[in-house]
Amino acid sequence: MKIAADQTSLRTFNLSLVARLIHSQAPLSRAQLAAMTNLNKSTISSLADELIERGLICETGNNFGGTGRPAILLEVNPNAGFVVGVEFGVDFIAAATTDILGNVVWRKHEAARVAGDQEQTIAQTLEIVKEAVAESRRKKRKVLGLGISTPGTVDIQKGSLVFAPNLHWRDVPFAQIFSEQTKLKVFVENDANAAAIGERLFGSARRVKDFLFVFAGVGIGGGLFLDGKLYRGKNGYAGEIGHSPIMSEPSQNLCHCGNRGCWETYANQYSIIQRIQARLEVKRASVIPQLMAEQNAALDIPLIKQAADLGDREALDSFHEAGQAMGQGLAGLINIFNPEKIVIGGPLSVAGEYMLPAIKKTISQYAMPGIKAQATINLSPFGADAAVIGAIAVVVDDLLALK
Amino acid sequence: MKIAADQTSLRTFNLSLVARLIHSQAPLSRAQLAAMTNLNKSTISSLADELIERGLICETGNNFGGTGRPAILLEVNPNAGFVVGVEFGVDFIAAATTDILGNVVWRKHEAARVAGDQEQTIAQTLEIVKEAVAESRRKKRKVLGLGISTPGTVDIQKGSLVFAPNLHWRDVPFAQIFSEQTKLKVFVENDANAAAIGERLFGSARRVKDFLFVFAGVGIGGGLFLDGKLYRGKNGYAGEIGHSPIMSEPSQNLCHCGNRGCWETYANQYSIIQRIQARLEVKRASVIPQLMAEQNAALDIPLIKQAADLGDREALDSFHEAGQAMGQGLAGLINIFNPEKIVIGGPLSVAGEYMLPAIKKTISQYAMPGIKAQATINLSPFGADAAVIGAIAVVVDDLLALK
DNA sequence: GGATTTAGTATGGGAAAGCAACAAACGCAA
DNA sequence: TTGCGTTTGTTGCTTTCCCATACTAAATCC
Numbered sequence: 001m002k003i004a005a006d007q008t009s010l011r012t013f014n015l016s017l018v019a020r021l022i023h024s025q026a027p028l029s030r031a032q033l034a035a036m037t038n039l040n041k042s043t044i045s046s047l048a049d050e051l052i053e054r055g056l057i058c059e060t061g062n063n064f065g066g067t068g069r070p071a072i073l074l075e076v077n078p079n080a081g082f083v084v085g086v087e088f089g090v091d092f093i094a095a096a097t098t099d100i101l102g103n104v105v106w107r108k109h110e111a112a113r114v115a116g117d118q119e120q121t122i123a124q125t126l127e128i129v130k131e132a133v134a135e136s137r138r139k140k141r142k143v144l145g146l147g148i149s150t151p152g153t154v155d156i157q158k159g160s161l162v163f164a165p166n167l168h169w170r171d172v173p174f175a176q177i178f179s180e181q182t183k184l185k186v187f188v189e190n191d192a193n194a195a196a197i198g199e200r201l202f203g204s205a206r207r208v209k210d211f212l213f214v215f216a217g218v219g220i221g222g223g224l225f226l227d228g229k230l231y232r233g234k235n236g237y238a239g240e241i242g243h244s245p246i247m248s249e250p251s252q253n254l255c256h257c258g259n260r261g262c263w264e265t266y267a268n269q270y271s272i273i274q275r276i277q278a279r280l281e282v283k284r285a286s287v288i289p290q291l292m293a294e295q296n297a298a299l300d301i302p303l304i305k306q307a308a309d310l311g312d313r314e315a316l317d318s319f320h321e322a323g324q325a326m327g328q329g330l331a332g333l334i335n336i337f338n339p340e341k342i343v344i345g346g347p348l349s350v351a352g353e354y355m356l357p358a359i360k361k362t363i364s365q366y367a368m369p370g371i372k373a374q375a376t377i378n379l380s381p382f383g384a385d386a387a388v389i390g391a392i393a394v395v396v397d398d399l400l401a402l403k
Numbered sequence: 404m405k406i407a408a409d410q411t412s413l414r415t416f417n418l419s420l421v422a423r424l425i426h427s428q429a430p431l432s433r434a435q436l437a438a439m440t441n442l443n444k445s446t447i448s449s450l451a452d453e454l455i456e457r458g459l460i461c462e463t464g465n466n467f468g469g470t471g472r473p474a475i476l477l478e479v480n481p482n483a484g485f486v487v488g489v490e491f492g493v494d495f496i497a498a499a500t501t502d503i504l505g506n507v508v509w510r511k512h513e514a515a516r517v518a519g520d521q522e523q524t525i526a527q528t529l530e531i532v533k534e535a536v537a538e539s540r541r542k543k544r545k546v547l548g549l550g551i552s553t554p555g556t557v558d559i560q561k562g563s564l565v566f567a568p569n570l571h572w573r574d575v576p577f578a579q580i581f582s583e584q585t586k587l588k589v590f591v592e593n594d595a596n597a598a599a600i601g602e603r604l605f606g607s608a609r610r611v612k613d614f615l616f617v618f619a620g621v622g623i624g625g626g627l628f629l630d631g632k633l634y635r636g637k638n639g640y641a642g643e644i645g646h647s648p649i650m651s652e653p654s655q656n657l658c659h660c661g662n663r664g665c666w667e668t669y670a671n672q673y674s675i676i677q678r679i680q681a682r683l684e685v686k687r688a689s690v691i692p693q694l695m696a697e698q699n700a701a702l703d704i705p706l707i708k709q710a711a712d713l714g715d716r717e718a719l720d721s722f723h724e725a726g727q728a729m730g731q732g733l734a735g736l737i738n739i740f741n742p743e744k745i746v747i748g749g750p751l752s753v754a755g756e757y758m759l760p761a762i763k764k765t766i767s768q769y770a771m772p773g774i775k776a777q778a779t780i781n782l783s784p785f786g787a788d789a790a791v792i793g794a795i796a797v798v799v800d801d802l803l804a805l806k
Numbered sequence: 807g808g809a810t811t812t813a814g815t816a817t818g819g820g821a822a823a824g825c826a827a828c829a830a831a832c833g834c835a836a
Numbered sequence: 837t838t839g840c841g842t843t844t845g846t847t848g849c850t851t852t853c854c855c856a857t858a859c860t861a862a863a864t865c866c
Contacts, residue, residue, distance in 0.1 A: 004440040005416045007852045013408045037407040068812025069862040233741025244735030332647030338636025471843025472831040
C-alpha cells in the first residue's frame with residue numbers, strides 16, 4: 001500500500017499541475033500561474049525552473065503591451081520530442097507521430113488482417129513503428145514514448161492486452177514485445193479510454209472535468225472521464241456502454257456479447273449496413289448499388305457516407321435512424337453522469353455529421369431537462385483517428401504527470 | 404481558483420487518511436498505521452497526537468500476546484459526540500441519532516404530508532430535530548452536526564434543495580433554516596448520494612472504492628461511488644439512473660419525468676402495485692384483498708410484502724417481475740461501471756429478499772461475463788433507513804475530512 | 807525622466823515529513 | 837531472575853518544500 005502524501009508527492013503534484021496548465025493554456029507567465037494556482041510567486045519560479053531544466057517547457061518571448069514589466073511567457077517546449085501512437089482496428093493498423101501538443105508530423109494507415117493473424121500483425125506493426133522512429137530521427141527529434149490503443153480490455157500496469165473479442169486476441173504482452181524491439185517506453189490503453197484522454201489533452205474537452213467519449217465503430221465503447229480523470233472501474237473494464245439492454249424483443253440482432261437487445265446493435269456500423277440492406281431489398285431508388293459496382297467495393301460506412309453526400313435518401317435515412325438509436329442511449333448516459341460534454345468519435349464518426357442532428361434531437365426528447373441543458377454534444381475533431389491520437393495522448397499524459 | 408497543494412493541505416490529507424483508516428479498521432496501532440500508509444512512525448505519532456487532541460480518536464488499551472512491546476490501540480473516540488440525521492420522504496419524515504461509528508442511539512419515523520405542505524413539514528421536522536438534540540443532551544453528548552437527505556437535486560455548497568419533483572419543492576434553504584433554529588452545522592445531500600456515503604462509512608461497502616447505491620422507492624436513484632469518492636457530475640445531478648430509456652413502446656407508463664419507457668417505471672414501487680392491480684382484476688386467488696380489508700390499508704409495498712410472507716403467488720410473482728426489470732437495468736450499469744459492488748436500499752428494499760434472486764439471475768444473463776463476475780449484489784443492511792443513516796454519514800464524512 | 811505598475815528573484819523562516827537513535831515494554835529462555 | 841530479542845513509540849535533528857517579504861527589473865504613463 002502506498003497512499004499517503006509526503007513532501008515529494010507534494011512537489012510532484014504541483015509540478016504536474018503547472019505543467020498541465022502550461023500544456024493546456026499556453027502561453028502563460030509565472031505571474032499568471034501564481035494567480036491560477038494560489039501558489040506563491042517564488043514557488044512558481046522554482047517549479048518553472050525545474051520544468052525548464054527537465055526540458056518540458058521553455059520561455060518563449062515577452063508579453064509587451066500592457067502596463068508594468070512585461071511577462072516572460074512559458075509554453076511547452078516544441079523541441080522536447082515526438083511521441084508515436086498506434087491503433088489496432090479490426091482490419092487496419094493506424095499510426096501517427098506528433099509533438100507533445102498533438103500536432104501531427106507523420107501518419108500512416110494500413111489495411112491489415114488484425115483479427116486474422118496475430119503474429120503477422122505484430123510484425124507489420126513493428127515495421128510501422130520503426131518507420132515512425134526513423135522519421136523522427138531524421139527530423140532530429142527524440143521519441144519520448146510509444147502508445148498503443150486496442151479494442152478490448154487492457155492491463156495498463158503490465159501494458160498487455162487481456163482480451164479483445166473483436167480481434168480474437170487474448171493475453172498479448174504488447175509493452176514487453178514493443179519495448180524490447182524499439183527500446184521505447186510503451187503504454188497500452190483501451191481505444192475508447194485512449195480517445196477520451198486524447199480529447200482531454202488535445203481535442204474538444206481540454207478544460208472539461210466530466211465528459212464521455214463515445215467510440216463508435218464495430219461496437220460502441222465509452223471512455224468515461226469523471227472528476228478530472230479517467231474512470232476505469234474495479235478491473236479496468238468500465239466503459240462498456242454499448243451493452244446496456246435497451247430492448248429485448250427476441251427478433252433483434254444477436255450482439256457479439258451473446259445477448260439480444262444491446263444498445264450498440266441498434267447504433268453501430270453494422271446496424272447501418274443492415275438498414276441499408278433491408279431498404280435495398282424492397283426499394284431500388286438508391287445510388288448505393290451503383291457506387292458499389294463502380295468502386296468494386298463492399299457495403300461499408302465510407303461508401304454509405306458517399307451516397308449520403310450525393311443526397312441518397314436511403315443513406316440519409318439510415319444514418320438518421322441510427323442517430324436516433326444513438327441518441328436514446330446517450331440520453332440515458334446523460335441522466336446517469338450529468339456530463340459537461342459528450343464527444344463522439346471513432347470509425348463510424350466519418351458519418352457523424354449525418355447522425356448528429358438525430359442524436360441531438362433524440363437526446364433532447366429523452367434526457368431530463370435540467371441535466372441535458374448542461375451537456376453539449378459534439379464530434380471529435382479527430383474523427384476516425386481519435387484512438388491513434390489517444391494512444392499518443394496516453395504517453396503525453398504520463399510525461400505531464402512528472403512521476 | 405484554488406487547486407494547488409501546500410504544506411497545510413498535505414497535513415490535512417494525511418490527518419484525514421489516518422482518521423479514515425482508524426474509523427474503518429479500528430483498532431489499529433501506530434505501527435500498523437505506519438505500515439499501511441508508508442508514513443514514518445514519527446509522522447504517525449504526530450498525526451495521532453493531533454487527532455487525540457481534537458477528540459476524534461482515543462487510545463483504548465494494549466494489544467498483548469505477541470512478541471515484542473505491546474501496541475497501544477487506537478480507535479474512534481466513542482465519546483466524541485452524536486450526529487443527527489433526517490430524511491424527507493414523499494409521505495414521511497425519518498430521523499435518527501448515532502455516534503460517529505453509526506451506532507443508532509435514537510430514532511423516529513413519522514408520517515407527514517411532505518409533498519403537501521412545505522411550511523408545516525419543516526416545522527414538524529424542526530420539532531423532531533430538537534427532540535433528538537434534547538435526547539443527546541440528556542445522554543451528555545454534544546451534537547456534532549445535522550445531516551438532511553432529500554429526494555431531488557441539491558446544492559451542497561449552499562445546503563439547499565434545488566428541486567424535488569416528487570415533493571413539489573423548489574429552492575428550500577435547508578441549511579439556513581435549520582442552522583438558524585438549532586445552531587448546528589447542517590449538511591444537505593440527495594437521498595441516494597447520502598445512502599451511498601452511508602454504505603461506504605457504516606455499511607456493506609466499507610473498503611469498496613467503486614460501487615453503486617441503488618435507492619429504490621417512488622423512483623430509482625443512484626449514488627455513484629467511484630474511485631473512492633462520490634461522483635456528482637457537472638452540476639451535482641449525476642445518478643439519475645432510473646430514467647434510461649430501456650423500452651419505448653407507446654403502451655408503457657408515463658414516467659413522472661414526462662417520458663415513456665424509463666427503466667424505473669418497470670421496477671419502482673408503483674410498477675409493483677400496478678402489477679398486483681392488474682392481476683387482481685383477472686384472478687382473485689390472493690390474500691391481498693383480504694389483508695387490505697383487515698388492516699383497512701391501501702395497496703402498498705409493506706402490505707404486498709406481508710402477502711409474500713404468507714406465500715401469496717401474486718405478490719411473489721410481482722416482486723419477481725420487478726426484480727427482473729431491476730436486474731436488466733443493473734446489468735447495463737455493471738457494464739458501464741465495472742463496479743465492485745451494487746447495494747440496493749431505500750423504501751422498496753423492504754421487499755428486497757423477494758426481488759434479489761430475480762435481480763441476480765437477470766444480471767447474470769445480461770451483464771458481460773468478465774465484468775459481472777467482479778460485482779457482488781447485496782441489500783443494504785440499513786434497508787429502508789439507508790437515507791437517514793446516509794444523512795448522518797454525510798456529517799461524519801465531513802468530520803473525517805478534518806478540514 | 808520620474809512615477810507607477812507589474813514581473814520575477816533572493817533570502818530567511820516555518821511547517822511537515824523523514825531519519826536514526828533510543829527508550830519502553832513485553833515474551834522467552836537460560 | 838536476569839538478560840536477550842523483538843516490537844512499539846518517542847525524541848531530536850535534518851531535509852524538503854512552500855511562504856512572506858523585500859528587492860530588482862523592465863516596461864508604460866504622464
